[in-house]
Amino acid sequence: xxxxxxxxxxxxxxxxxxxxxxxxxxxxxxxxxxxxxxxxxxxxxxxxxxxxxxxxxxxxxxxxxxxxxxxxxxxxxxxxxxxxxxxxxxxxxxxxxxxxxxxxxxxxxxxxxxxxxxxxxxxxxxxxxxxxxxxxxxxxxxxxxxxxxxxxxxxxxxxxxxxxxxxxxxxxxxxxxxxxxxxxxxxxxxxxxxxxxxxxxxxxxxxxxxxxxxxxxxxxxxxxxxxxxxxxxxxxxxxxxxxxxxxxxxxxxxxxxxxxxxxxxxxxxxxxxxxxxxxxxxxxxxxxxxxxxxxxxxxxxxxxxxxxxxxxxxxxxxxxxxxxxxxxxxxxxxxxxxxxxxxxxxxxxxxxxxxxxxxxxxxxxxxxxxxxxxxxxxxxxxxxxxxxxxxxxxxxxxxxxxxxxxxxxxxxxxxxxxxxxxxxxxxxxxxxxxxxxxxxxxxxxxxxxxxxxxxxxxxxxxxxxxxxxxxxxxxxxxxxxxxxxxxxxxxxxxxxxxxxxxxxxxxxxxxxxxxxxxxxxxxxxxxxxxxxxxxxxxxxxxxxxxx
Numbered sequence: 001x002x003x004x005x006x007x008x009x010x011x012x013x014x015x016x017x018x019x020x021x022x023x024x025x026x027x028x029x030x031x032x033x034x035x036x037x038x039x040x041x042x043x044x045x046x047x048x049x050x051x052x053x054x055x056x057x058x059x060x061x062x063x064x065x066x067x068x069x070x071x072x073x074x075x076x077x078x079x080x081x082x083x084x085x086x087x088x089x090x091x092x093x094x095x096x097x098x099x100x101x102x103x104x105x106x107x108x109x110x111x112x113x114x115x116x117x118x119x120x121x122x123x124x125x126x127x128x129x130x131x132x133x134x135x136x137x138x139x140x141x142x143x144x145x146x147x148x149x150x151x152x153x154x155x156x157x158x159x160x161x162x163x164x165x166x167x168x169x170x171x172x173x174x175x176x177x178x179x180x181x182x183x184x185x186x187x188x189x190x191x192x193x194x195x196x197x198x199x200x201x202x203x204x205x206x207x208x209x210x211x212x213x214x215x216x217x218x219x220x221x222x223x224x225x226x227x228x229x230x231x232x233x234x235x236x237x238x239x240x241x242x243x244x245x246x247x248x249x250x251x252x253x254x255x256x257x258x259x260x261x262x263x264x265x266x267x268x269x270x271x272x273x274x275x276x277x278x279x280x281x282x283x284x285x286x287x288x289x290x291x292x293x294x295x296x297x298x299x300x301x302x303x304x305x306x307x308x309x310x311x312x313x314x315x316x317x318x319x320x321x322x323x324x325x326x327x328x329x330x331x332x333x334x335x336x337x338x339x340x341x342x343x344x345x346x347x348x349x350x351x352x353x354x355x356x357x358x359x360x361x362x363x364x365x366x367x368x369x370x371x372x373x374x375x376x377x378x379x380x381x382x383x384x385x386x387x388x389x390x391x392x393x394x395x396x397x398x399x400x401x402x403x404x405x406x407x408x409x410x411x412x413x414x415x416x417x418x419x420x421x422x423x424x425x426x427x428x429x430x431x432x433x434x435x436x437x438x439x440x441x442x443x444x445x446x447x448x449x450x451x452x453x454x455x456x457x458x459x460x461x462x463x464x465x466x467x468x469x470x471x472x473x474x475x476x477x478x479x480x481x482x483x484x485x486x487x488x489x490x491x492x493x494x495x496x497x498x499x500x501x502x503x504x505x506x507x508x509x510x511x512x513x514x515x516x517x518x519x520x521x522x523x524x525x526x527x528x529x530x531x532x533x534x535x536x537x538x539x540x541x542x543x544x545x546x547x
Contacts, residue, residue, distance in 0.1 A: 001058050001140045005048040011038050014051035015139045026515060030084055030139070032522060034482045058140035061085030068107075068114065069134045071150040074098075074159025077131060080345065080388075081461040083521065085136035088465070089118075090345050090388070091125040094201065095165035096305040098122070099132065103160055106152045111145035113137050118161060120320065124200075124301055125163055128344045128388070132161045164305045169202040172229025174220045176212035176246075178237040189235055189289045196297070200304040205229050212237040217250030221281065225254070231280035231303050239270045239286050247283045248272060256281055260311040264318030268295020273314060280309070293323055346443040346467050348489065350389035351431035352380050352412075354450030355397025355420035360533045365399045367450050368406055369532075369543040375406035376532065376543055379453035385410060386457035387464060389446050391438055395431040397421075413438060423504035432498045443467075444474070445495070447506075448487035454527035454541065455487065463489050466521045473519035475511055478528040484520065485528030491517075 006014055016031045022044045027037060033051065041049060054060060059067070062082040069079035069087035076093045091097065099118035107116050118132040125131055153160040173193055175186050186209060194204045206227055210216035217234065224232050240247050243261050251258065256276040261283075263271045267290075272283030280303050288296040298317060302309050354377050358366045367377035384392050392412045396403050397420025404414055415434040419426040428447065435445055444467060446460060459478065466476045467489050474491030477484045490498065494510055501507050511518055532538055538545065 001055055001138065002053045003138070004050065006051050006053065007048055008038050008042055008046065010053065011041070011049050011051055014049070014053045017050040017052055017139075020046075020049070028520070031520070036482055052139040054140050057143050059143050059146050061136040061139050061141065062087075064114070064136045064141040064146045065134050067146055068116070068149045068153060071153040072107075072116065072132065072134065072160040074162030076163030076165060077159075077161055078388075081458065081465040082134075083462065083466040085139070086465075087134045088130050088345065089132040089134070089161050091129045091131050091163045092127055093163055093165040094126045095124070095163045096122055096301055096307060097125045097131050098162045098164060098307075099160070103152065103155065106155075107149050107160065110148045110152065111142060113141040114145055114149050116160075122298065122302065122307075126344075128347065130345060131163060164307055166200040166202070166304050167306050169197070169200075169231065169304050170205040170227075170229050171197045171202055172224035172227070172232040173204060173207040174217060174224070174232065174234045175207065175209045176217060176235075176237045177209060178212045181237050185289070192289060192291055193233060193235075195291070196300060197304065200301065202304050212246060214246050214250040214253060217247060218253035221250060221254040221256070221276070225276060225279060229279075231282055231300070232276075233282050233284055233288075233300075235284045235286075235288055240272050240283050241270065248274070251276070251281055251283070260314045263295045263299075263314045263321075265295030265298065265321035265323065267292075267323060268298075268321075271295055271299065271314075273299065273309065273311075295321065295323075345388065346464075347439075347441065348389045348444045348446055348464055348467065349435045349439055349442045350384040350387070350392040351428075351435060351445055351447045352377075352384055352392065352394045352450050353424065353427045353431060353447065354380075354403050354407075355395050355417045355427040355430075356424070356451070357398045357421060358533075364545050365402065366532055366538060366543075367403055368399070369538050369545045371453055371541065371543040376453050376538075377403060377406055377450045378408075378410070380448050380450045380455065381407055381410055381412060383455055383457045383460055384446070384448055385412070387446075387460045389460070389464065391435070393431050393434050393438070394450075395427045395434075397427060423502075424506050425501040425503050428501060428506055429499050432495050436495055436499075442492055443469075444489055444491045446487055446489045449531055451531045451533065452486060452527070453532065453543075454530050456527070459523055459528065460487065462523070463487065463521050466519050467491070468519075469493070469517075472517055474517045475514060476519045476521055477511065478523050479520045480523045480526045480528055483529070485523075485526075486531070487528075 011033050012035050019029045020027045065082035065087035073079040077089050080088045099121050115135045208220040210220050251274045256274045259273045261272045267287035270285040274281040284296045287294040369376045394412045397417045417427045417430040463476050476489040498507050
């Protein structure tokens with residue numbers, strides 16, 4: 001890759017290295033300069049531009065990030081489309097992330113142009129949470145390095161980043177009591193354990209309270225085994241201090257086998273792991289009574305995801321196992337609390353405008369014309385549903401019943417615009433208003449037109465990936481050869497203004513008023529311009545009008 005101040009004569013197709021402000025316009029970093037852009041720079045008095053120009057052995061940053069991300073994404077993970085050389089891996093399930101440090105290091109060692117950062121190995125993650133990010137540091141990466149990263153990401157036939165979902169477990173709990181044990185302490189412990197297991201989609205099926213002696217505990221273990229409880233958790237009135245203590249002895253009497261006593265995690269050192277056949281039995285340390293994260297949680301999380309845990313697994317927990325006084329590691333007791341502590345992908349809703357009168361289509365509703373075996377409007381709806389945008393709202397108007405019937409039972413919410421004859425703005429207001437009512441927590445909305453069937457999910461994904469208000473990208477507009485098209489992603493800060501637009505031009509004026517927040521997202525083709533308005537346009541794309 002060539003990089004540096006390039007003469008304008010060499011800048012057609014080059015990538016702008018730094019944002020440049022021009023009279024009435026802004027060229028942002030990463031823009032691929034067109035011939036028109038070069039002329040604008042020349043007219044503004046520039047003779048050179050700080051830019052990058054790719055060579056034959058280079059792969060553009062987005063293409064490189066996409067290839068590596070797809071190779072890294074395993075079960076329970078999706079790769080978001082790359083933008084500015086960054087492709088994020090997003091969890092699709094609630095479970096435990098597997099990101100082996102040695103393999104991550106192997107990818108990061110290939111070339112300084114390629115980086116991958118992940119959540120910790122065995123971290124608990126939720127749907128929509130970012131679990132890894134692949135970033136190409138310069139504007140391109142060497143093809144050989146990208147090939148090497150892909151090979152290492154898929155070594156041994158295993159993807160680099162996976163998320164194992166939690167599975168329902170019927171958990172059993174045994175608590176022992178001794179003279180002076182307070183019932184209130186036992187009750188609080190029960191609630192703490194219940195919240196732990198329910199947070200992972202499991203159930204505290206049965207609790208038994210017995211005196212602190214080996215015979216009573218052994219009997220309780222057999223009762224829980226008979227009721228198919230797994231795993232079985234035991235919290236004693238007195239901590240386990242030796243393999244020959246009361247709780248280990250009771251497990252042996254019940255026919256179990258001790259796997260490991262003690263773990264290199266603090267708090268949590270005095271934990272016991274045992275098995276009765278394939279049923280895990282955990283002698284929990286005293287700190288399990290507390291809602292704060294401790295070594296017991298690390299073991300319970302894996303067991304609830306049915307990830308095998310043995311002696312070697314516990315031995316390996318020492319690196320990073322000092323948890324005392326780490327305020328950033330509280331154990332979350334609800335989905336809302338957990339979401340607040342982890343970076344997540346932006347939550348974007350979708351709006352498909354399908355209310356127009358088709359006034360230029362020769363007396364038919366163009367949205368009902370057949371294209372590739374299905375109604376034209378369903379192409380836009382299906383593209384939106386194939387992305388992470390949720391919920392999806394479809395705005396109807398003209399021939400409402402027929403449009404709804406064409407879309408059928410797809411998982412969308414319909415909202416009718418009674419004022420559709422007054423122009424596009426009324427449908428935009430209706431769609432944004434409905435989306436705001438349904439999901440007030442949304443970060444933004446991707447607004448698509450129902451008569452643009454050639455816009456595909458991969459293009460919508462690229463627009464979604466570009467969205468980042470913190471980085472000045474709160475309005476994302478697709479472009480082809482420097483010309484802007486549709487659909488457009490709007491940050492929630494613009495919802496109020498969008499609900500006041502008028503006329504038949506939508507919200508274009510809002511884009512002009514917030515030029516500093518506009519992100520142009522380059523596309524590979526001109527489908528972002530193709531809205532089908534006339535019989536000729538329908539014929540050009542092969543649509544068939546029902547007779």
